[in-house]
Amino acid sequence: MILSSLKVWMVPLALTLVSVCSDAARATAQTIYPFTGYYRTTVNITPIAGDVSQVFEVGVSDDAPYGLELYEGLTYSVLDANGNLTFNNNPEAFGIQGFPLGYIQFGSGTNKLFGTSDASAAVNFETLTAKGSGIVNITGGEGIFENATATLLFSEDDIVNLGQNITLNGLALVTGPIEVPQKVPEPTASTTLVGIGLMGAGFLLRQRRLGSANKKS
Structure with missing residues (x-):
């Protein structure tokens, strides 16, 4: 009993x-969103002081999922004598004051991703081509990507157009898993x-x- x-x-x-x-x-728990997208890119490099330039990039994709067909970013770069570009989202890293911090944004509708990038590129002034690669550090988002985190890899091949400002036109591949905390x-x-x-x-x-x-x- x-x-x-x-x-x-x-x-x-x-x-x-x-x-x-x-x-x-x-x-x-986490929800994982696999991501792969090809973006047709236009990169405008505008000198602002010495060998430091402000870089604005726009990319458009036909195959990026989740409504992330538009990409845009602001960053800063230094070009050395060998044609190597080093990028940083913080202009103060290059001793430049009074300019806004850089950013990365994917998407223009309900779903968005926000972050920063860490990248480098090599420019060949003989063939007028350039190759770049790096990572995109995702630190937040909107829509299904609220509180998202990710480390996305990207690589880019460009055609170089010289002038007062340098313009790069090319194709970038962005790929990697995006993690989003579940709302439970x-x-x-x-x-x-x-x-x-x-x-x-x-x-x-x-x-x-x-x-x-x-x-x-």
């Missing part, structure tokens, strides 16, 4: 613990309270049965 009573109040305790642990696991209920006290209530009822039932047994003896 005592063993039977123990079973009665141990069952809700086990269910309560399983429920709470399950809720905690769901609260930390956090563990609440309600399930735990129900379990405690059932445990209490089981305990009282056990005490009543023990009292009845003692009277009969």
Whole structure:
């Protein structure tokens, strides 16, 4: 009889613990959105001081998923004597003051991704071509990408057009997984309270049965 009573109040305790642990696991789950997109790009490089330039890039894609067909970014670059470009989103890294921080944005509709980039490129002034590569650090977003994080890889091949400003026209490939936290209920006290209530009822039932047994003896 005592063993039977123990079973009665141990069952809700086990269910309560399983429920709470399950809720905690769901609260930390991630949704992974695989991403691959080719973008036709136009890069405008405008000198602003010495060998430092402001760089504005726009890309348009026919195959990027999730409504991220438009890409745009602002960054800064330094060009050395060998035609190597180094990019940085912070102009102060190159000793330039009074200019806005750079940014990266994918998408122009409901779904958007925001971040910064870390990149480099090599310009061949004989063939008037350029090759660039780097990463895009995604730090947030909108729509299905709220609170998104990602490290996207990109590579780019360009045709160089010389002038007062340098313009690069090319094709960029951007790829990588995008992680988004799932919006699920956090563990609440309600399930735990129900379990405690059932445990209490089981305990009282056990005490009543023990009292009845003692009277009969």
